[in-house]
Amino acid sequence: MSRFNHLEPSSLFKALEAATPTDTLPATQTLLDAARFNKDGLLPAIAQQHDTGEVLMMAWMNREALEETLTTQQVCYYSRSRQKLWRKGESSGQQQRLKSAALDCDGDTLLLQVEQTGPACHTGRRSCFYISMDREQATINSEPLIDPTTLYGKK
Amino acid sequence: MSRFNHLEPSSLFKALEAATPTDTLPATQTLLDAARFNKDGLLPAIAQQHDTGEVLMMAWMNREALEETLTTQQVCYYSRSRQKLWRKGESSGQQQRLKSAALDCDGDTLLLQVEQTGPACHTGRRSCFYISMDREQATINSEPLIDPTTLYGKK
Numbered sequence A, B: 001m002s003r004f005n006h007l008e009p010s011s012l013f014k015a016l017e018a019a020t021p022t023d024t025l026p027a028t029q030t031l032l033d034a035a036r037f038n039k040d041g042l043l044p045a046i047a048q049q050h051d052t053g054e055v056l057m058m059a060w061m062n063r064e065a066l067e068e069t070l071t072t073q074q075v076c077y078y079s080r081s082r083q084k085l086w087r088k089g090e091s092s093g094q095q096q097r098l099k100s101a102a103l104d105c106d107g108d109t110l111l112l113q114v115e116q117t118g119p120a121c122h123t124g125r126r127s128c129f130y131i132s133m134d135r136e137q138a139t140i141n142s143e144p145l146i147d148p149t150t151l152y153g154k155k
Helices: A009-016 A028-034 A063-072 A148-152 B009-016 B028-034 B063-072 B148-152
Strands: A043-049 A055-061 A076-079 A084-087 A096-103 A110-116 A131-133 A138-140 B043-049 B055-061 B076-079 B084-087 B096-103 B110-116 B131-133 B138-140
Touching (some): A028 A063, A028 B131, A043 B055, A055 A063, A055 A110, A055 B043, A063 A076, A131 B028, A138 B028, B009 B028, B028 B063, B055 B110
Parallel strands (some): A043 A110, B043 B110
Antiparallel strands (some): A076 A084, A096 A110, A131 B096, B043 B055
């Protein structure tokens, strides 16, 4: 039994600030009841390659997508443009296998450690973050691993 | 002169999908004109420790915060709760020095490589992502480096 179970959702993340690795925490469902999904019911989810540390992409999850991801260990986002679940890799084959998931201190952002098959980005690049900027100028910082027409077919 | 300079902002990120590291890209200001700030004028910004790869936190930037960050190399966010610029470390001393910044493929998310002084999290932990979750259960995955009362004074 967790000493955090009696708390109101609004107090849970504040109480967890002082929790330690040896504490028994509430069940994941209790955490998700308290998580601060935005007004569209979404949390931003950062995907990081678990062994190299490369940040691959950021996308969004509703509760259903997150629960499916935790259950199947295959990462499922919510596509805001298509307004439906987006099982990463369903068109491209470039799936993300979940290694671990964590919420942040105020319960409004997710960090996913994943095993990414091939490129994460629809352009064929490993990471979506390929447009570097300094004060004056932008530059492209990486090349595609795979031609995107190979991933999705010609359009 | 960049071959991408004649494009409408709505077409720029699509055109950059096929750009390479040897291309001359538009100026940062042109990129920021095209970046897809949300309806509150904000972009999510992921902060990653540049050498270890640890994802430290995610916060938000308006254009002013991003421009200040690129100019000063000290990371400045926009606090949604306080509705003003948030110069990271101004209360705690735990600043982030910018090493590099990148926009993602569709121009709506930032990845910052930073040198974080001490903990990034207001709880005194190195990273904000300390609440791990599996399908059933949550656990705390790290302990504070510093007592938060040392960072902010007793409350």
